[in-house]
Amino acid sequence: MNINLPYHRYHFALLMSLFDTLRAESVLMTQTPEESNILFLERFEELITQLEAGDQDALYSGQEILCQIISRYPQVAHMIPRDLLWYFGGDCLHYMPDEEIAQYQLLDEHQAEAEARGEDFDWEQARLLLMSEQLRNS
Structure with a gap:
């Protein structure tokens, strides 16, 4: 995984925005013990570091983080960009309806076709x- 490729850069920016929003979101502090929130945000920061380093395990960590947001903080789950659920895949796909998954599969196909032709592909x-x-x- 190369964070410098446009596809990964786009999703990394979405993830950073989500992280900043959650870190600033006071609702996290009112729903669960503060220590638990601090540990969660530390794990989220580790995910960001993994992605920046190009660590393939970051995709698994991302799945865990996003699924934790949905289960632990359902009041902010709507803040997760749908693109991130697709990007991290795995268990995150359980939170996407089949029609939405089909849309993202189509986008993946368009991206693969463009790359096969040597063309740039703007995911967003x-x-x-x-x-x-x-x-x-x-």
Whole structure:
């Protein structure tokens, strides 16, 4: 995993934004003991460090972190960008409906086709285009 590739950089930015939001979110402190929240945020910081280092295990750590947010802090689960659930995959996919998974699979296919042609692929732009097309068709 190369954090300097646009696909990974985009998702890393989403993850950093989520981390900053959760760290600032006072609701975390009111729902569970403070020590537990501190340990959770420390694990989240370790995930960020793993991603920056290109550690493949970061994908498993990311799954654990996102699933913990959903189970431990359901009041802020809506803050998790859907793209992160897809990016980390695994257990995170349990929180995505089949239709949404199909959309992300289609995006993956478009990305693979573009890369096979030697073209750049803007994940965020392609996702927004696909979502807007589906809204028009519904």
